[in-house]
Amino acid sequence: MAKIITIERHILETQKQFPEATGAFTNLMYDMALAAKIIARETTRAGLAGILGAADDHNVYGEQQQKLDVFADQMIFKINDHTGRLCAMASEEHEGLIEIPPHFDTGKYVLLYDPLDGSSNIDVNVSIGTIFAVHRKVTTGERGTLDDLLQPGRKLAAAGYVIYGSSTMMVYSTGHGVHGFTLDPGVGEFLLSHENIRIPPQALYYSANQGNQKYWTTGVNRFIQHLQGMEGEPRKPLGHRYIGSLVSDIHRNLLRGGIFIYPGDLQKPNEPYGKLRLMFEAQAMAFLVEQAGGYASDGLGSILDIQPYSLHQRVPLFIGNRDLVELAEAYIRRYDQDWIAAYRPFRERASQPA
Ligand code: P6P
Numbered sequence: 001m002a003k004i005i006t007i008e009r010h011i012l013e014t015q016k017q018f019p020e021a022t023g024a025f026t027n028l029m030y031d032m033a034l035a036a037k038i039i040a041r042e043t044t045r046a047g048l049a050g051i052l053g054a055a056d057d058h059n060v061y062g063e064q065q066q067k068l069d070v071f072a073d074q075m076i077f078k079i080n081d082h083t084g085r086l087c088a089m090a091s092e093e094h095e096g097l098i099e100i101p102p103h104f105d106t107g108k109y110v111l112l113y114d115p116l117d118g119s120s121n122i123d124v125n126v127s128i129g130t131i132f133a134v135h136r137k138v139t140t141g142e143r144g145t146l147d148d149l150l151q152p153g154r155k156l157a158a159a160g161y162v163i164y165g166s167s168t169m170m171v172y173s174t175g176h177g178v179h180g181f182t183l184d185p186g187v188g189e190f191l192l193s194h195e196n197i198r199i200p201p202q203a204l205y206y207s208a209n210q211g212n213q214k215y216w217t218t219g220v221n222r223f224i225q226h227l228q229g230m231e232g233e234p235r236k237p238l239g240h241r242y243i244g245s246l247v248s249d250i251h252r253n254l255l256r257g258g259i260f261i262y263p264g265d266l267q268k269p270n271e272p273y274g275k276l277r278l279m280f281e282a283q284a285m286a287f288l289v290e291q292a293g294g295y296a297s298d299g300l301g302s303i304l305d306i307q308p309y310s311l312h313q314r315v316p317l318f319i320g321n322r323d324l325v326e327l328a329e330a331y332i333r334r335y336d337q338d339w340i341a342a343y344r345p346f347r348e349r350a351s352q353p354a
Pocket residue numbers: 117118119120209244245246247249275
C-alpha cells in the first residue's frame with residue numbers, strides 16, 4: 001500500500017533534509033490548508049446558495065450570505081491573524097497593508113494572497129483558485145511594514161495555490177521543489193498526490209486570450225503565430241487551451257507542459273503593463289514554476305527579479321516552459337522596442353529616487 005503522506009508529514013520529512021525549513025512553515029501551510037478546506041466547501045455550495053439561501057440572502061446557517069471572494073478573503077485573514085506567525089498581511093481585495101490586530105502576537109513572516117482568483121467563473125462552474133506567497137520579515141520593528149511586503153520574488157520563503165476544481169488540490173513550494181496534495185473529502189486531509197512536480201520538457205499547450213489579439217504587439221503576435229506553426233522555425237502547432245482562471249491554466253501547463261501569456265500592449269499607452277498583479281498572482285506563480293524547472297518573465301526578464309514599488313502593480317506575464325518563455329522575450333526584443341520603451345519605466349520605478 002502506498003505511503004499516506006499528509007502536508008505535515010511531508011514538511012517534517014523535507015525539514016530533515018533542509019534544516020532551515022523551520023516548523024513555522026508546517027503551521028503556515030496547515031493554516032492555508034484549513035482555509036482551503038473551508039473555501040472548498042463554500043465553492044461547491046455556491047451554486048446552491050440561491051436555492052438554499054433564504055429569500056433575505058442568508059444561508060441555511062442564518063449567516064449573512066457573502067460574495068464568495070469576500071468570504072474567502074475574510075476566512076484567510078481570520079485563520080492567520082492570531083497565530084503569532086505573521087507581522088502583516090496583504091490581499092488582492094484590500095488596497096493597503098493589513099495589520100495584525102494589536103492584541104495578537106506577531107511573527108517573522110508576511111502573507112500576501114489572492115483569496116479567490118477568477119471568481120467571475122464561479123457562476124459558470126469553472127474551476128477557480130487561491131494564490132498565496134510568504135516573505136520573511138526584513139524590518140526591525142515588531143509590526144510589519146510595506147518594506148516587508150514589497151520584496152522581489154527571488155526572496156520568497158514559500159508560495160502556493162489551491163485549485164477548486166474536479167478535486168481540490170493544494171500545490172506549494174518552500175524552495176525545495178513543488179509538491180501537490182489532493183483533498184480527500186472523506187478524511188478532510190490533503191494527501192500527497194504529486195511529489196516533486198517538474199514541467200515536462202515538451203510543451204503541449206499555449207494559453208492566451210485570443211480575443212485581445214488586435215491589441216497585441218507585433219512581437220507577441222508573431223510569437224503566437226510561431227506557436228501555431230505559421231511563423232519562424234517550423235514546428236508542430238501547440239494546442240490552445242484557455243480557461244480564463246490563472247491557477248487552472250497554469251496548473252494544467254505545469255503538469256502537461258505549456259506556456260501561459262497575458263502580455264502588456266499599447267492599447268492604453270500609459271498602461272503598457274497588462275492585467276495581472278505582481279504581488280498577488282505573478283510572483284507566487286513564477287516562484288512555483290521556476291521551482292518546477294520552468295521560467296516566468298514580464299517580457300524583459302524574470303518576474304522574480306522585479307523590485308516591486310506598489311502592492312497592486314500589474315505586470316505582463318509569460319510563464320511555463322523556459323525555452324518558450326525565452327523565445328517570447330526574443331520576439332519582443334526584436335519587434336517591440338516601442339512597447340519596451342513604454343513599459344521599462346514601470347518595471348524600474350522602484351529603483352528610481354522617490
Ligand atoms: P481575461 C481572472 O479574472 C484573472 O485575474 C486570471 O485568473 C485570469 O488568468 C485572467 O484574469 C483572465 O483575464 O482578460 O482573459 O478574462
